[in-house]
Amino acid sequence: MSIVVIISHLWKYYTASGSSIAILKDINLTIRRGEIIGIHGPSGAGKTTLLKILAGLERPDSGEIIVEGYNLNLLDDDALALLRTSIVSYIPQDYGLIDEFTVYENVELPLLLIGLPENERKNSVHSILEYMGLRDKERIKVKYLSGGEKQRVSIARSLVTTPSLLLADEPTANLDWDNAKKVLELFNKINRDFKTTIIIVSHDTRVLEFVSRRFILYDGILKEVGR
Structure with missing residues (x-):
């Protein structure tokens, strides 16, 4: 390994x-x-x-x-930010979600930040929401979800960049x-x-x-x- x-x-x-x-x-x-x-x-x-x-x-x-x-000590802030969109994903204790955004919009956000085309974003988000059992909640604002659902959305967002x-x-x-x-x-x-x-x-x-x-x-x- x-x-x-x-x-x-x-x-x-x-x-x-x-x-x-x-x-x-x-x-x-x-x-x-x-x-x-x-x-x-x-x-x-x-x-x-x-x-x-x-x-x-x-x-x-x-x-x-x-x-x-990658030796993190040798990377500048921009390179570290790029690392977090491709290799490492951090799930904070408070979920780190935007309450006024929908489930879909929260999960899509990392893909927007790296400039992925809309059709690729849509496919990736739908795929991970399906995997996480959240597809039926994609248009619901996060503020209406339970704690367990918010945690799953946070995990989904962390996984969407593989x-x-x-x-x-x-x-x-x-x-x-x-x-x-x-x-x-x-x-x-x-x-x-x-x-x-x-x-x-x-x-x-x-x-x-x-x-x-x-x-x-x-x-x-x-x-x-x-x-």
Whole structure:
């Protein structure tokens, strides 16, 4: 299996009250294609920061991050934005949807940003909405959807550009456990059907039941744990 992500000696600091605090400490991680990685940790442990660094939304203070052969440290902001439209897709905890847009318009947005022709956009959006079981809701504004439906729309939007790496930030945090399980089972289906490599971060240990490798992030230190 080929390697999708290599993180080497990653450090990230924040400044608080004039002091420099390490939120990520010497993180080392190698992820192979097709793996589902689960990272558990309490709020404030640095989980979101780690995902944002992998998505090129934040920069590390030191260390190296390689995604699909690209050294993120060497890419400028425009190149990182292009990476997020082709290789990496980040699903924020708050879904990141535009409430006044319809389901279709939200899912179409990444394709508009890369200038895909209208007929290709339409085919891609309809295909992923069909896959996600959302085709009958495509003309409904997102603000009228349930939490579980919004999460599926957010996942659909992340998949429409066919990324090889999917980053999910607390994808079950706003859901009851029945809907949370459906979302986690959906990630496993996506992994099987598209061979997408997936990283899920969560404060809920139950999420780790649905992944192939488990990690704990605590006090800035990442450790792999067994089943």
